[in-house]
Amino acid sequence: MTRPMATSTSRPIRLGVTGTDTGIGKTVVSCALAARARVLGLRVAAMKPIESGIVERPVSESGLASDADRLRAACGSLLPLSVVRPYLLEEPLAPMIAAARANVEIDFDVLDAALAQVEQHVEIVLVEGAGGLLVPIDLRVSYLDLFARWQTPLLLVAGNKLGVLNHVLLTVRAAEVAGVPIRAIVLTALSDRDASVAEATNFDALVTLLPHYTILRFPWVDRPDDLDALATAAEVGGLDVLLAPLSP
Numbered sequence: 001m002t003r004p005m006a007t008s009t010s011r012p013i014r015l016g017v018t019g020t021d022t023g024i025g026k027t028v029v030s031c032a033l034a035a036r037a038r039v040l041g042l043r044v045a046a047m048k049p050i051e052s053g054i055v056e057r058p059v060s061e062s063g064l065a066s067d068a069d070r071l072r073a074a075c076g077s078l079l080p081l082s083v084v085r086p087y088l089l090e091e092p093l094a095p096m097i098a099a100a101r102a103n104v105e106i107d108f109d110v111l112d113a114a115l116a117q118v119e120q121h122v123e124i125v126l127v128e129g130a131g132g133l134l135v136p137i138d139l140r141v142s143y144l145d146l147f148a149r150w151q152t153p154l155l156l157v158a159g160n161k162l163g164v165l166n167h168v169l170l171t172v173r174a175a176e177v178a179g180v181p182i183r184a185i186v187l188t189a190l191s192d193r194d195a196s197v198a199e200a201t202n203f204d205a206l207v208t209l210l211p212h213y214t215i216l217r218f219p220w221v222d223r224p225d226d227l228d229a230l231a232t233a234a235e236v237g238g239l240d241v242l243l244a245p246l247s248p
Contacts, residue, residue: 012045012125013245015183016152018143020167022131024159025188027067028224029239030128031074033155035227036234037124037243038076046071046126047118048085049111049146050099050137053092071128074227079118086114096136106137108149115150124243127152133171144178153183155242157218158206160187162198165205172210184242185213189220214241 015033019026030046037044048068068085071077077084087106089098099106119125127150129135129143136142147154154175158168168185175182187203206215218237223229234240 010245012119012122013243014119014125014127014150014152015155015242016143016147016150016180017126017128017155017157018133018147018171019129019156020132020158020164020171024157024190025218026128026157027070028221028230029155029157029186029188029218029234030126031070031224031227032218032221032230032234032237033239033242034071034074034124034126035231036239038074039231039235040240040243042124042243043122044075044124044126045077045079045118045122046075046084046128047114048128048130049114050087050089050095050106050130051085052089052095052098052130054088054090067128070225071126074230075126083114083117086110094135095130096138099138108141108146111146132167133174144174144180148178148180153181155183156185158185158187159190160195160199160202161190162196164198164202165209168206169209172213182213184216184239185210186216186218186237186239188218192220192222216241 017026017030034044034046048071051066051068054066068081072084089102091098091101133144134142137146156171158164172182185206203217216238219233221229221233
């Protein structure tokens with residue numbers, strides 16, 4: 001594919017990576033997209049504004065201990081983790097709850113400043129949320145509100161399993177009501193076993209139910225820290241379409 005181009009004077013392409021649930025492949029897809037962007041010669045950066053539950057996460061074979069570590073590595077970034085991940089919370093809970101239990105107040109000016117640093121001198125910026133779109137950051141603000149604040153179109157990652165149709169439709173409805181555009185919906189394979197009837201039919205059902213949206217499929221990757229494998233999966237899944245600016 002010809003290298004997608006972003007003009008030097010334009011704001012970087014922003015993508016807010018959200019999901020239908022937790023544990024459905026947001027970080028894998030984000031890292032794959034970043035790795036593919038680099039293969040195409042694009043400068044890419046990513047951030048995870050708030051990350052919780054680090055103590056509970058096992059360290060991978062690569063030594064990368066958190067989602068933010070993986071995102072930074074996939075981007076080849078030299079940014080400090082304090083910028084890539086401004087807030088680190090120990091308990092594996094929604095940010096609102098984890099922050100309250102840790103006596104931490106999330107300052108949105110801090111998040112704004114981090115985004116401004118992350119998007120310097122790059123063409124693509126990926127912002128990965130936590131869990132689903134309406135996960136609360138504090139009592140008044142969810143990730144949907146944060147993406148709206150940053151004018152960040154969404155990449156909705158949906159785990160291919162029974163129930164995903166409802167989860168996708170609810171998420172799409174919430175984004176539409178808030179006026180936050182969805183750039184694409186990516187249906188992720190959650191294992192390499194034979195597909196169930198639901199898993200075999202979910203993609204076509206989403207295409208039928210949401211004919212005006214871009215629906216993509218992301219294959220199972222058994223080496224999620226292998227950037228070459230992730231870049232290949234992104235190419236196979238058609239994610240290149242996300243690396244070019246939208247037509248005016």
